[in-house]
Amino acid sequence: MPGGRMGAGWGGRFRGCGYRMTIPRQIIMKVLSGTDKHLSAEDIYMKAHKTNQDMGLTTVYRTLELLMQMGVVVKFDFGDGRARYELTEGTKSKHHHHLICTSCNRIVEYTDFMDEEMEFLKRAEKGLSKKHKFDIKSHIIQFYGLCDKCKKKK
Amino acid sequence: MPGGRMGAGWGGRFRGCGYRMTIPRQIIMKVLSGTDKHLSAEDIYMKAHKTNQDMGLTTVYRTLELLMQMGVVVKFDFGDGRARYELTEGTKSKHHHHLICTSCNRIVEYTDFMDEEMEFLKRAEKGLSKKHKFDIKSHIIQFYGLCDKCKKKK
DNA sequence: ATTGATAATGGAAACCATTTTCAATAAGAA
DNA sequence: TTCTTATTGAAAATGGTTTCCATTATCAAT
Ligand SMILES: [Mn+2]
Ligand SMILES: [Mn+2]
Ligand SMILES: [Zn+2]
Ligand SMILES: [Zn+2]
Numbered sequence: 001m002p003g004g005r006m007g008a009g010w011g012g013r014f015r016g017c018g019y020r021m022t023i024p025r026q027i028i029m030k031v032l033s034g035t036d037k038h039l040s041a042e043d044i045y046m047k048a049h050k051t052n053q054d055m056g057l058t059t060v061y062r063t064l065e066l067l068m069q070m071g072v073v074v075k076f077d078f079g080d081g082r083a084r085y086e087l088t089e090g091t092k093s094k095h096h097h098h099l100i101c102t103s104c105n106r107i108v109e110y111t112d113f114m115d116e117e118m119e120f121l122k123r124a125e126k127g128l129s130k131k132h133k134f135d136i137k138s139h140i141i142q143f144y145g146l147c148d149k150c151k152k153k154k
Numbered sequence: 155m156p157g158g159r160m161g162a163g164w165g166g167r168f169r170g171c172g173y174r175m176t177i178p179r180q181i182i183m184k185v186l187s188g189t190d191k192h193l194s195a196e197d198i199y200m201k202a203h204k205t206n207q208d209m210g211l212t213t214v215y216r217t218l219e220l221l222m223q224m225g226v227v228v229k230f231d232f233g234d235g236r237a238r239y240e241l242t243e244g245t246k247s248k249h250h251h252h253l254i255c256t257s258c259n260r261i262v263e264y265t266d267f268m269d270e271e272m273e274f275l276k277r278a279e280k281g282l283s284k285k286h287k288f289d290i291k292s293h294i295i296q297f298y299g300l301c302d303k304c305k306k307k308k
Numbered sequence: 309a310t311t312g313a314t315a316a317t318g319g320a321a322a323c324c325a326t327t328t329t330c331a332a333t334a335a336g337a338a
Numbered sequence: 339t340t341c342t343t344a345t346t347g348a349a350a351a352t353g354g355t356t357t358c359c360a361t362t363a364t365c366a367a368t
Contacts, residue, residue, distance in 0.1 A: 020315060020364050041355080056318035061355065068256060074298075077231035081326085082354060099288045102222065108286050113278045120274040124267045128297060132262050134253045136299040143279065144228075144294070148287040174335050174344060195325080210347040215326065235355080236325060 017070050024059045027051050032067075038076060038084035038107065071137045080105045088138060097140070101147035108147070117141070171224050178213045181205050186221075192230060192238035192261065225291050234259045242292060251294075255301035262301070271295070 010029045011021035031047045032039070039047075045060045064085055067073035076084040078100055097117075099108040125136045164183045165175035185201045186193070193201075195218060199211045218239055221227035230238040232254055251271075253262040279290050 015365095022316065022364070024317070054318075058319075058356085059317060062316080075233070079229070099282060099286055099290070101288075102291070108288065110282060110286065112281060112285065113274075116274050116277060120267075120270050123270060125297065127266060128253060128264060129299075131266065132253055132264065133302040133305070134255070134262065134297070134299050135305050136253070136297045137256070138298045140294065140296045140298070142294045143282060143288065143290045144292045145283075145288050145290040151287070151289050169336095176335070176345065178346075208347075212327085212348080213346060216345085 013070070013072070019066065023052060024048070024055050025063055027055065028060060028063050032073065032085070032087050038078070038086055040082045040084055042082070044085070074138050074140070076140070078105060078107055097142060099143045099145070099147075101150055102144050103146055103150035103153075106147045106149075167224070167226070173220065177206060178202070178209050179217055181209065182214060182217050186227065186239070186241050192232070192240055194236045194238055196236070198239070228292055228294070230294070232259060232261055251296060253297045253299065253301075255304055256298050257300055257304035260301045260303075 010026070014021045014025060027048045028044060030051070031044050035047075037043075041060050041064060042057065044064075045055065045057045048055050048060065064073060064075070067085075068075055072088060073085050074088050076086065076098070078084060078098070079102070094111050095114060096109045096111045099110060100106075121139065125139070128134060129136050164180070168175045168179060181202045182198060184205070185198050189201075191197075195214050196211065198218075199209065199214045202209050202214065218227060218229070221239075222229055226242060227239050228242050230240065230252070232238060232252070233256070248265050249268060250263045250265045253264060254260075275293065279293070282288060283290050
C-alpha cells in the first residue's frame with residue numbers, strides 16, 4: 001500500500017459508529033498513528049496544524065472525545081495539568097504502563113511483567129465484568145513514586 | 155482515647171516532615187479520616203468549613219499537595235474534571251480500585267481479586283523499582299468501560 | 309452529478325478547577 | 339515572651355477544556 005492514504009481505513013470505523021469521516025479527523029488519526037509518545041491535545045493540534053492550516057484546537061478536543069467513546073484512544077492524567085492521549089491499538093507501541101515521579105513528573109514507560117499482568121488482568125476483568133455488570137474496554141495501571149534523580153536530590 | 159483529639163497524632167507526622175501543625179491542617183485530616191468517599195478539594199473545603207468558618211479553599215489545595223508529597227494521600231482522576239483524594243492508610247476503607255463508566259462517569263469500587271493483585275504487584279514493584287531505579291510509593295489500577303445502565307441505553 | 313438534511317468545523321467567548329500573589333497571622337524554637 | 343518564618347485567606351490570575359453559533363462539508367437519496 002502506498003503511504004499516501006494513511007488513515008483511510010479509519011473511515012469505515014467512524015462511519016460504522018454513525019459518524020462521518022472528515023479531513024480533520026483523517027489528519028488527527030494520522031498524527032496519532034504516527035507517534036509512540038503521549039500527546040496532549042495541543043501537541044496533536046500543532047502537529048496536525050502543519051498539514052492543515054485551518055484545523056482548530058476545538059476539533060481536536062471533540063475528535064479525541066469521540067475516539068475515547070469509540071474505544072480507539074485512552075486518556076491519561078500524569079499530573080501535569082493536561083490530559084495525554086494514546087491509541088489503544090498502537091501500530092507502533094506495545095501494550096505498556098507508566099511509572100510517574102510525583103516530584104518532577106517524569107514518565108517512564110515499561111513493558112516488563114506483561115505476562116504476569118495479562119494473566120492477572122484476564123482473570124480480574126472477567127470476574128469484575130460479571131460481578132459488577134461492567135463492559136470493560138480498557139485499563140490503566142500506574143505506579144507513583146520518586147525517580148532516580150529526585151530520590152537522590154532529597 | 156476520647157473522641158475529641160482526632161488528628162492529634164498527625165502533628166508528629168507533619169513536624170517530622172519539617173512542617174507545622176495548624177488548625178486548618180488538623181481539620182482537613184479529620185475530614186479525610188472521617189470518610190470513605192472520594193472527596194474533591196471543594197468537598198473537603200465544605201466539610202471543613204462547618205468546623206472552621208475561616209478556612210479557605212486555597213489552604214485545602216495546599217494541604218492536599220503537601221499530603222501527597224508525604225505519601226499520606228492519593229489523588230485520583232475519574233474524568234469528571236476535578237481531582238479526588240483518598241487517604242492511603244484509610245482507617246475506614248480497605249485497599250481497593252475502581253471501575254469507571256466512560257459514558258456517565260459512575261464509579262464502582264471493588265475489593266475483589268486483591269490476593270491475586272497483591273501477588274502480581276509485589277513482584278512487579280520489586281522488579282520495576284530495581285530496573286528503573288524508582289522508589290515506588292503507591293499505585294493506581296483503573297478499569298474503563300460501560301456500566302450496566304449505559305450498556306443497555308446504547 | 310445535484311440536492312438537501314444535518315453532522316462537523318473553527319474562532320471567540322465562557323467556564324471553572326487550580327495556582328499565584330501578597331499582606332496579615334500564627335507556630336514553635338530560643 | 340520574643341522573634342523568625344512558615345502558613346493562611348481573599349482576590350486575582352492562570353490555563354486547559356467547553357460551549358456557542360454562524361458557516362461549511364459530508365454523504366445518502368435523488
Ligand atoms: Mn505510554
Ligand atoms: Mn475509592
Ligand atoms: Zn523525578
Ligand atoms: Zn454509565
